Amino acid sequence: MSDNRPLRWFLYGYLALVFTFVFAPILFSVIFSFNSDRFPTIPLGSFTLKWYQTVWNDPDVWEAARTSLTVSLSTATIATLLGFATAYTDYRYSFRLKPIYLGLVLLPPTIPLIIMALAMLAWFAKLGISGQVMSIIIAHSVLTAPFAMAIIRLRLSQMDPSLESAAWNLGASQWSALRRVIVPFCRPAIISSFCLTAAVSFDEFAISWFVAGLNKTIPVIILEIVTGNIDPQVNAIGSFVFLVSMTLVIIAQVVLMTRRKKEV
Amino acid sequence: MVAPLVEFRSVVKRFDDFVAVERVNFTIEAGEFVAIMGPSGCGKTTTLRMLAGLEAPSEGEVLMEGRVMNDVPAHERDTPLVWQSLALFPFLNARENVEFGLQMRGVEAAERRRRALEWLDRMEIAEFAERDIASLSGGQKQRVALARSLVIEPRILLLDEPLSALDANLVIRMQSVLTKLQRELGITFVYVTHSQSEAFAMADRVVIMSRGHIAQIGSPKDIYRAPANRFVAEFVGRNNIITGTVSKATAKAVTIDGSLGSFTVDLGQHEKPQKGDTARFVVAADLAQISTAKPRRGSAIACSLISEEFIGSVVTLFLEAEDGSELKVQLQERELSKMDLKSAATIYLSWASDQAHYIGAD
Amino acid sequence: MSDSTPAKAASSAARQSSVFKLTFRLPIIIWQSLFFIGPLCFMVAMSFFIVRNYRMQEDFVMKNWLKMLGRDYFWDSYFLTWGLAGIGTVVTMLVAFPAAYTLAFKVSETVRRWAIFMLIIPFFTSYLVRIFSWYVILAESGVINAGLSYLGLGPFVMLNTKFGTVVGYMTLTLPLVIILQTFALANIDKSLVEAAFNLGCRPFRTIYRVILPMARTGLIIAAVFCFILSFGDFVSPYYLGGSKPPTLPILIVDTVKSGQQWPRAAVVAVVMMVTLFVVAFAGIMAAYRRRVG
CATH class of the missing domain: 2.40.50.100 (RNA polymerase II/Efflux pump adaptor protein, barrel-sandwich hybrid domain)
Structure with missing residues (x-):
């Protein structure tokens, strides 16, 4: 490509600007969480941990953290199991209604959350299971199973297709081939899928807010604080959520990467 | 009369509209080294897979020692296959790969380990027993794959173009390893290949296939000196x-x-x-x-x-x-x-x- | 691979393998029917229910539809949502393009991979917290205006404006759009672009005549996703856009949270779904349409 130096530097600068836009809110939220002013601006106030202390001493936050943890771990388990089963089905079998089958699995993320939230709220009320932690878990599993499916399916497509047949050929039944070959091969993808679905669930607020009833998750608490007034507690909680999510994402990424390196 | 080790009786295999194997009849005797040879898409690999139980015949019967095998699932047959891709399990090391078949047969751990190491030793790769598959060379992987198949002491070994990924020098080496092994073990080898030099160098008998049919069966010399038809004459070159x-x-x-x-x-x-x-x-x-x-x-x-x-x-x-x-x-x-x-x-x-x-x- | 299991065995083995098959196929079918198709269908049905004495009763009346579609404020909301999401999509696509272009053509493979990894990070940070952060940054006495005041500029009103809403939308959509655009561009055969330059095609002309047509499918898909996300978002127009007049998602939230008028919220949701379905369908048609001329 024609080497146009000024253009190149202009583009790099532009890229930096775009990344600044993307990361500014994250960065500022972390900075503000240590800032003493209730309404932070520049110049910044003094360094403080008081927002963290407030959050730490708030039993509602603890309760919400427990709920969030329960929800995200349960969601991750269900979504990963469903995602694995679906990915394996797609990998191994072909059948007439497969496009519909895949549509059923992959469509949820394309429906706006607010619509899913309303639909779930009404449906759970109809079934008589609204306002429970279980309702959030179910809703989040529907939402995140497609991600699990995609991650594990991708891994399966990297597998030598004769690997499973080789296991049968050596005397493994379908079940033991699955346990001894497919699952070990997919292990990194299963771990990533678990982490990523947990992280998505940990951050989701619209559906949780609608169906949770009195069982608030962390994002719902944030939503309620934000609706109330300007309160830098949000930044403290937000930084905490960010820490948890990023840990999960990085674990997922590292697991995927090291595996890849080993196999090259 | 003793039934032949393997017999194909008017076997047909269809995939949807495509006929991969069309009315194939042949027998393989115990202790033979048979090569099934033909251009790609001739049905040779499908034939081998039917023998291993990985494909079910659409019509006809596959027999082993007189027993109809059509309904016997793959994992209940002793027909180990050496795959074109080798299909070694990447998450297991060399020894664990070799142990896999024994483990599936319920052999207990110490015995499993002993037999696996014995075979790795026999294949002259004992020193790599605990190595990751990814760290082995092409030839070493080949030997692990052979050991993995042979450790269960089968009476028949199936090989699906196992040498196609190796470079020319190594192919010649492995050919002699294979023929020597077959002679020592006295078991049957069924070797699928598109390369006539491999087939003619190793096999006692060669089955030449074309578009799902058998074009000729005979010793390498028969096929070379007396091709049965134009296809064989052209294919042999x-x-x-x-x-x-x-x-x-x-x-x-x-x-x-x-x-x-x-x-x-x-x-x-x-x-x-x-x-x-x-x-x-x-x-x-x-x-x-x-x-x-x-x-x-x-x-x-x-x-x-x-x-x-x-x-x-x-x-x-x-x-x-x-x-x-x-x-x-x-x-x-x-x-x-x-x-x-x-x-x-x-x-x-x-x-x-x-x-x-x-x-x-x- | 064919549907039949490798060894189509005697009936017991066949039964076993169909048990195996269904163990993996059925769970998601049951789960999604019960908790994905079920809720959506019920929501459509609910839009025909009736509310009496603050209690919802199952019925089949057109009242909610007539009531909602007959009101000006509903249509104001509808077109406002369209307008905001439309502007948001155009702005996001335009802002993202040079960045994606740079990532696709001007940096090494490693840098590209890292950049995309970085762009995934925001998906796992709380969107609410980021919006709250913008609220503080954009406020009249916020970081930006404080900074500008040193230059003797401002203060500018950015909150409770369409500008605020679009900034919020971009917080949600920009990383995704850059990623999708980068993939779309990176898949282009580079030698064709070079050929165009070689033939004396000037950069902007090359982008217009060579790159855009070749990346069309990917770019349209990015735009469709961007539109869907913006159209369905209630946080940005609420907190950064001032919520008045409300967008459709805000209408849903208000209707649900301030009473028992779920059926009317369902009407709004169904209208949104139909709209997005049409947009997505049109987008897909445009993306895969054969080029004419």
């Missing part, structure tokens, strides 16, 4: 196939007239063709002779030299006959050096009358 119409036919010989001339060929085992039928015969390139003067006796075709190709001490000459068809002849380099082809305007390709092999119409 190094053959001059001469086509014409029958002008005279007796019970023993037939005269074929074509654009290259009129030739009389022994019928061999073939049925007597009708006058006017299309007929072909084959003259193997290495059985043909050339001379600069027209031979006094026998058949000869006048040609001009197009090109020559040296492989070691063997030279292949590509010739063009007067009607434009290409012919080839193979001879030793030192024979060639005695002749002065460059100055000769015409080269005559000839053969002793018993060296022409009649192959009928197709």
Whole structure:
């Protein structure tokens, strides 16, 4: 490509600007969480941990953290199991209604959350299971199973297709081939899928807010604080959520990467 | 009478509309080294997979030692396969790979380990037992795959183009490893390949397949010297196939007239063709002779030299006959050096009358 | 691979393998029917229910539809949502393009991979917290205006404006759009672009005549996703856009949270779904349409 130096530097600068836009809110939220002013601006106030202390001493936050943890771990388990089963089905079998089958699995993320939230709220009320932690878990599993499916399916497509047949050929039944070959091969993808679905669930607020009833998750608490007034507690909680999510994402990424390196 | 180790009885395999294998019949005896050979898509791998139970025949029966195997699932057969991709489990090390089949058969851990190490040792890769598969070389992986299949002490070993990923030197090495192994173990090897050099170098018997049919079964020499039909003659290569119409036919010989001339060929085992039928015969390139003067006796075709190709001490000459068809002849380099082809305007390709092999119409 | 299991065995083995097959196929079918198709269908049905004495009763009346579609404020909301999501999509696509272009053509493979990894990070940070952060940054006495005041500029009103809403939308969509655009561009055969330059095509002309047509499918898909996300978002127009007049998602939230008028919220949701379905369908048609001329 024609080497146009000024253009190149202009583009790099532009890229930096775009990344600044993307990361500014994250960065500022972390900075503000240590800032003493209730309404932070520049110049910044003094360094403080008081927002963290407030959050730490708030039993509602603890309760919400427990709920969030329960929800995200349960969601991750269900979504990963469903995602694995679906990915394996797609990998191994072909059948007439497969496009519909895949549509059923992959469509949820394309429906706006607010619509899913309303639909779930009404449906759970109809079934008589609204306002429970279980309702959030179910809703989040529907939402995140497609991600699990995609991650594990991708891994399966990297597998030598004769690997499973080789296991049968050596005397493994379908079940033991699955346990001894497919699952070990997919292990990194299963771990990533678990982490990523947990992280998505940990951050989701619209559906949780609608169906949770009195069982608030962390994002719902944030939503309620934000609706109330300007309160830098949000930044403290937000930084905490960010820490948890990023840990999960990085674990997922590292697991995927090291595996890849080993196999090259 | 003892039933053959393997028998295919009018086996058909269809995938949707595509017929991969069409009415195949053959038997394999215990202790044989059989190669199934043919171009890609001829049904050779499908045939092998049916033997391993990885595909179910659409029609017909696959028998082993007289027992119909159609309904026996893959994991209940002792028909280990060495895969083209080797299909070693990347998350297990070499020893664990070898142990896999034993583990599935419920052999307890210590015994498993002992037998796996014994086989790795036999394959001369004992030192790599605890290595990751990814860190092994192509040849080492090949040996792990063989050990993994043989450790369960099968009576038959299936091999699906296992050498296709190796470079030429290693292929020759592994060929001798395989033939030696087969002789020592005395078990049956069924070896699928598209390479005739591999098939001819190792097999006692070769099954040649084309479009789902068996084109010929025979020893390498049979196939080479007496191809049953045009497909085999062309696939084996190094053959001059001469086509014409029958002008005279007796019970023993037939005269074929074509654009290259009129030739009389022994019928061999073939049925007597009708006058006017299309007929072909084959003259193997290495059985043909050339001379600069027209031979006094026998058949000869006048040609001009197009090109020559040296492989070691063997030279292949590509010739063009007067009607434009290409012919080839193979001879030793030192024979060639005695002749002065460059100055000769015409080269005559000839053969002793018993060296022409009649192959009928197709 | 064919549907039949490798060894189509005697009936017991066949039964076993169909048990195996269904163990993996059925769970998601049951789960999604019960908790994905079920809720959506019920929501459509609910839009025909009736509310009496603050209690919802199952019925089949057109009242909710007539009531909602007959009101100006509903249509104001509808077109406002369209307008905001439309502007948001155009702005996001335009802002993202040079960045994606740079990532696709001007940096090494490693840098590209890292950049995409970085762009995934925001998906796992709380969107709410980021919006709250913008609220503080964009406020009249916030970081930006404080900074500008040193230059003797401002203060500018950025909150409770369409600008605020679009900034919020971009917080949600920009990383995704850059990623999708980068993939779309990176898949282009580079030699064709070079050929265009070689033939004396000037950069902007090359982008217009060569790159855009070749990346069309990917770019349209990015735009469709961007539109769907913006159209369905209630946080940005609420907190950064001032919520008045409300967008459709805000209408849903208000209707649900301030009473028992779920059926009317369902009407809004169904209208949104139909709209997005049409947009997505049109987008897909445009993306895969054969080029004419």
